[in-house]
Amino acid sequence: MATGFMAHTLCFWHDTGTAAGMVVADPVAGVQPDGHVESGATKRRCFELLDVTGLLGRMTRVEARSATVSELLRVHTDEHVRRVRNESAQVRGGDAGDGFSPVGRGSYDIARLAAGGVLELVTAVASGVVSNGYALVRPPGHHATADTGMGFCTFNNAALAARHAQAELGLNRIAIVDIDAHHGNGTQSIFYDDPNVLAVSLHEANCFPPDSGWVEENGAGLGEGYTLNIPLPKGSGHAAYLYAMNTVVLPALHRFQPELILVATGFDGAYWDPLSCQALIADSYRQMARLLTGAAERLCGGWLVAVHEGGYSPWYTPWCLVGFIEGLTGANGDLTDPYAGITAGYGAEPMLPHEQAVIDQTARLVPRITATVPAS
Ligand SMILES: [Zn+2]
Numbered sequence: 001m002a003t004g005f006m007a008h009t010l011c012f013w014h015d016t017g018t019a020a021g022m023v024v025a026d027p028v029a030g031v032q033p034d035g036h037v038e039s040g041a042t043k044r045r046c047f048e049l050l051d052v053t054g055l056l057g058r059m060t061r062v063e064a065r066s067a068t069v070s071e072l073l074r075v076h077t078d079e080h081v082r083r084v085r086n087e088s089a090q091v092r093g094g095d096a097g098d099g100f101s102p103v104g105r106g107s108y109d110i111a112r113l114a115a116g117g118v119l120e121l122v123t124a125v126a127s128g129v130v131s132n133g134y135a136l137v138r139p140p141g142h143h144a145t146a147d148t149g150m151g152f153c154t155f156n157n158a159a160l161a162a163r164h165a166q167a168e169l170g171l172n173r174i175a176i177v178d179i180d181a182h183h184g185n186g187t188q189s190i191f192y193d194d195p196n197v198l199a200v201s202l203h204e205a206n207c208f209p210p211d212s213g214w215v216e217e218n219g220a221g222l223g224e225g226y227t228l229n230i231p232l233p234k235g236s237g238h239a240a241y242l243y244a245m246n247t248v249v250l251p252a253l254h255r256f257q258p259e260l261i262l263v264a265t266g267f268d269g270a271y272w273d274p275l276s277c278q279a280l281i282a283d284s285y286r287q288m289a290r291l292l293t294g295a296a297e298r299l300c301g302g303w304l305v306a307v308h309e310g311g312y313s314p315w316y317t318p319w320c321l322v323g324f325i326e327g328l329t330g331a332n333g334d335l336t337d338p339y340a341g342i343t344a345g346y347g348a349e350p351m352l353p354h355e356q357a358v359i360d361q362t363a364r365l366v367p368r369i370t371a372t373v374p375a376s
Contacts, residue, residue: 001014004130005059006117007047011138012040014111015093015104016152021274024102026094036102037274038152042314043138049318050136053333055325058168058276062124063134064117066109067160069335071119074163075156075190077147084108084154090300096139096149103154111139111154118157118307119164120261125303126169132293132304133293134328136321140309142264143209151208156260158191158307162197165260172196173371177249178203179241179288180266180309181276182227193221196367198228198256202244204276205231205358215361216308219366225368229250230359237271237279237285239351240312243357245291248366249340253295257371261296267311267320271346275312281315281343282323289327306326310328 016036018025025033035041050056072081080097085108088093093104103111114137121133141158143151161175175198176182176191184201189339191197203213219227230244253261267285269278282349297303311317319337326332337343 001128001129002058002060003131004062004121004124005056005136006062006133007063007136008064008113008117010110012044012112014040014107014139016102017093017104019085022100022152036153037312038138038140040138042317043136043308045314045320046318047136048275049322050325052321055322055329055331055333057167058329058331060130062121062130064113065120066112067116067119071160071164072112072115072155074167075146075159080147083137083151084111094228096154096321098148098150100275101149101152101154104117104267107139107154113126114138115155115157118305122161122165123169125305126165126260128179131302132296132328134306134325136308138308140252141177141185142180142309143182143308144186145189152181153186156186156190158264159187159244161262161305161307166196172260173198173256173258174260175200175253175256176262176264178264179269179290179376180264181269181273181278182266182310184264185209188217190226191223192219192227193223195222195226198226198252198258200228200249200252202230202241204236204278205233209278215358215365216364219261225365228362228365232278232358233355234277235279236355237349238281238284239348239349239356240359241280241288243290243351243356247359247363250291250295252366252369253299255366255369255371257299259300261300262311263292263306264306264326265306266309267317270311270313270320271343272313272316273311275310279346279349281347282319282337282339283347285320286323286327293328326328
């Protein structure tokens with residue numbers, strides 16, 4: 001059985017307008033108009049590289065569909081859904097809530113397509129049509145909370161997928177592993193007191209959102225222990241991330257015994273990404289995908305769906321995705337990473353003591369997790 005793959009051309013058309021990096025253009029305030037860093041271009045290049053490497057043809061396409069309003073309301077407030085709809089009905093678009101999450105004209109429908117496509121992919125995995133899956137969607141989702149868009153995100157695609165799996169597919173325990181360079185704060189906030197969703201985030205410490213995603217944020221109420229954060233120091237790379245996988249993520253998954261693993265895959269922790277100071281390489285994503293896929297095979301019949309989040313280097317992000325897809329599918333692409341010679345040294349960097357100290361701190365929280373979660 002092949003890996004499922006979901007993408008839709010309209011996702012590349014979600015229009016974030018003009019900006020200087022991540023700040024919306026404002027000539028009056030001295031913000032020079034240029035392209036927004038979260039644009040369709042990099043994701044389109046991802047799609048094209050999957051095609052040219054032959055990996056796209058080795059996966060089974062799963063068609064997108066629009067998420068219904070009731071599906072959105074499983075996670076988001078009615079006010080947020082209405083705001084996105086109204087803002088994106090404007091001729092020149094608007095914002096999903098925090099002033100850093102532009103929506104273009106029609107983005108409401110595109111965001112529903114992205115979210116609905118992820119739900120379809122989860123259903124395809126759970127019904128045995130595909131073995132696991134990757135959704136190359138935008139707008140991204142992991143910063144979006146129940147009541148607002150944030151950090152380029154509109155609707156929280158992974159959170160919606162978790163609620164879909166529980167409501168429609170009869171699953172109880174869902175794990176969400178977030179490897180984007182930024183804290184998966186939206187996902188954390190949605191499930192903070194929920195013991196049935198284990199939310200694990202590996203991210204650069206104190207990057208975005210500021211002062212968010214510390215080790216001490218460990219869940220609350222019935223959900224105490226079911227949120228794990230690994231706030232990695234700036235400059236953390238291949239060795240630290242793999243150590244975090246083996247020391248925290250895999251043991252946490254083993255204790256939790258998920259019925260489905262969702263992965264929020266951001267590639268902005270890569271060495272050349274403009275929005276973080278981490279040092280991952282394409283092979284890091286390949287190795288992480290292998291480890292997570294292996295865990296899914298051992299724990300939940302291989303049921304794993306990865307959802308695209310960040311990744312802003314136009315030329316390196318696509319190769320990081322190729323690495324991840326190779327790890328997910330177990331197949332090699334037809335082309336070799338042209339940057340591998342340059343990045344080989346980066347991947348060989350040993351983990352530094354202050355990186356290990358943070359990971360070990362989170363590892364001490366893992367025994368709080370049990371598979372027999374209290375009734376919510
Ligand atoms: Zn990110």
